[in-house]
Amino acid sequence: MPQHRADDIDAPKAREETKIEGPLGIIAGRGPLPCVLAESAVARGLPLHIVGIRGEAREAIERFSHTWVKMGEIGKMFAALNDHGCRDLVIIGGVNRPDFANVRFDLGALRNLPFLVSLGKGGDDHVLSSIVRFFESKGYRVHGAGDVAPELLAGAGRLGDKAPSAEDRADIDMAFKVVRALGRLDVGQAAVVVKGHVLAVEAAEGTDAMLVRCAELRQMGRAGRGARTGVLAKAPKPGQEERVDLPTIGPDTVSKAAAAGLAGIAVAAGQVLMAEHAATIEAANQHGLFLQGELAGETDE
Amino acid sequence: MPQHRADDIDAPKAREETKIEGPLGIIAGRGPLPCVLAESAVARGLPLHIVGIRGEAREAIERFSHTWVKMGEIGKMFAALNDHGCRDLVIIGGVNRPDFANVRFDLGALRNLPFLVSLGKGGDDHVLSSIVRFFESKGYRVHGAGDVAPELLAGAGRLGDKAPSAEDRADIDMAFKVVRALGRLDVGQAAVVVKGHVLAVEAAEGTDAMLVRCAELRQMGRAGRGARTGVLAKAPKPGQEERVDLPTIGPDTVSKAAAAGLAGIAVAAGQVLMAEHAATIEAANQHGLFLQGELAGETDE
Numbered sequence A, B: 001m002p003q004h005r006a007d008d009i010d011a012p013k014a015r016e017e018t019k020i021e022g023p024l025g026i027i028a029g030r031g032p033l034p035c036v037l038a039e040s041a042v043a044r045g046l047p048l049h050i051v052g053i054r055g056e057a058r059e060a061i062e063r064f065s066h067t068w069v070k071m072g073e074i075g076k077m078f079a080a081l082n083d084h085g086c087r088d089l090v091i092i093g094g095v096n097r098p099d100f101a102n103v104r105f106d107l108g109a110l111r112n113l114p115f116l117v118s119l120g121k122g123g124d125d126h127v128l129s130s131i132v133r134f135f136e137s138k139g140y141r142v143h144g145a146g147d148v149a150p151e152l153l154a155g156a157g158r159l160g161d162k163a164p165s166a167e168d169r170a171d172i173d174m175a176f177k178v179v180r181a182l183g184r185l186d187v188g189q190a191a192v193v194v195k196g197h198v199l200a201v202e203a204a205e206g207t208d209a210m211l212v213r214c215a216e217l218r219q220m221g222r223a224g225r226g227a228r229t230g231v232l233a234k235a236p237k238p239g240q241e242e243r244v245d246l247p248t249i250g251p252d253t254v255s256k257a258a259a260a261g262l263a264g265i266a267v268a269a270g271q272v273l274m275a276e277h278a279a280t281i282e283a284a285n286q287h288g289l290f291l292q293g294e295l296a297g298e299t300d301e
Helices: A033-042 A059-063 A073-083 A112-120 A124-136 A166-183 A207-219 A251-259 A276-286 B033-043 B061-063 B074-083 B113-118 B124-136 B164-181 B206-219 B251-259 B277-287
Strands: A026-030 A048-053 A066-069 A088-092 A142-143 A191-193 A197-201 A231-234 A265-269 A290-294 B024-028 B047-053 B066-069 B088-092 B142-143 B190-194 B197-201 B231-234 B264-268 B290-294
Touching: A026 A033, A033 A048, A033 A059, A033 A088, A048 A073, A048 B206, A059 B066, A066 A073, A073 A265, A088 A124, A112 B066, A124 A142, A124 B142, A166 A197, A166 A231, A166 A265, A166 A290, A166 B164, A191 A207, A191 B231, A197 A207, A207 A231, A207 A251, A231 B074, A251 A265, A251 A276, A276 A290, B033 B047, B033 B061, B033 B088, B047 B074, B066 B074, B088 B124, B124 B142, B164 B190, B164 B231, B164 B264, B164 B290, B206 B231, B206 B251, B251 B264, B277 B290
Parallel strands: A026 A048, A026 A088, A048 A066, A088 A142, A231 A265, A265 A290, B024 B047, B024 B088, B047 B066, B088 B142, B231 B264, B264 B290
Antiparallel strands: A191 A197, A191 A231, B190 B197, B190 B231
16 A cells, blocks of 8 residues: 555545636735736736725735725625626635624625625635625636636645655655544644644634744744654645635745744645745745645545 | 534543552642642542652642652652552643753663653654553553542533533534544644634644634634633543543633633533632633533444
């Protein structure tokens, strides 16, 4: 039996060829992903319009055709999409769970009140799949960023200069086991394992905060100092709504993993967004971390 | 099917009547538990000797017959136990994973080098069961604190004034599911669930640090403000070495759970140490939190 594969990652679902028929609508949250996706679409000759969520999306979206909406301005969002003829959507970039007490809803929101109320409950995956279903019920086609621009997904095998050691391999396998067990319960998408010891598990705090915690735990001497050891693993939850919630890594993930003393990062190949591709690999090489895309194993417990 | 039980906690193993034949040896780590156990033993008329680990055990152990040993003074520890005729042991109170580079080992330690090297690897449970087997291989009988003093374990049912609501019940069930899934992988013993949303999962940072994180996440508005909602659940890992590693709660756990805005705490009845019994319940009542001992369900997935 081949030991050197992450048997515990789910096999990627076969993706259908994505056909975008009209202008692409991009609902933009935090981070660099919305702009990277927009650039990729422009390079493909695809017309687009970005709806940026105020306080979340970066100002850089203003380079493209765009409309700003505040949280709660659902009517304004639909108007912008319709005015620009967008029936194909990508929803991308994180959005904080809003404090509903401080959100001002417009008329379009009030028309969709039952949907909004349903968002207040349940895990992330429940919320995100509700959002997708909501757009679909309005006649939109929702695509994953990786379907529109496959080059944004992490590839398979060794992605940087360094390769994981045998000890790293054992930590990778263990970390994917933890991520998978948690994913079934709609918890996080990431875990850190050091020498067979689970140092941290991600829930609502996010990967960055988890890595900061790992760095602190290591300085307290609770996780072995000295040489770089241990791995951050990221993979989507089994059955999660991959169109809106793929796990993501970037240069900042790499530098935080380095600060936590880890030997490297392993991601589920084809299922994790790595939008700043070159910068992420360069950061891994500079810090001396391995960066590994793991193919899903053939077996499934 | 009864919904109102934590079906996902393992059934407590039937405990054999514990017969302590000679003086009780207590290997004492951090916190109040070693002294509480010693008091309970004295009240039973049981002679004892405490071996306190320097830098971990409280000075209060000096009220009892005791010997201080530094981390690494394994020969001195055995000498103290033998001099006081202790063949029955309880190992109690947390100990930080030592930074082996800074530990000075005595001759007795050097004689047991292979054992010490084996402690450097693996999860907590691996380390703790190794320690138990090590003492057993030297002819000691290792007991759980709850076997010697059952009144230190959390009981079943409503332990304080307040009872969980129907919404709390759903969070309790979900939280035990998470704890159990993680426990199988030798990760943590605790999780926090708020309105069906897993806010945090414990790994190496410990319950207190996890609760502090929950308080921060809530202040950032990522987990709903306002009325107290959500639950901290604690249960042992399935198959864990319960003689040395029972989960623990105390008044400080309660005040940190209150600061995190939680509605209450649920523990696996008979499987979680609650040494400061009265103070813990009083803290729960003062903060308006429920405190619930959950019986294991009959079913096991």
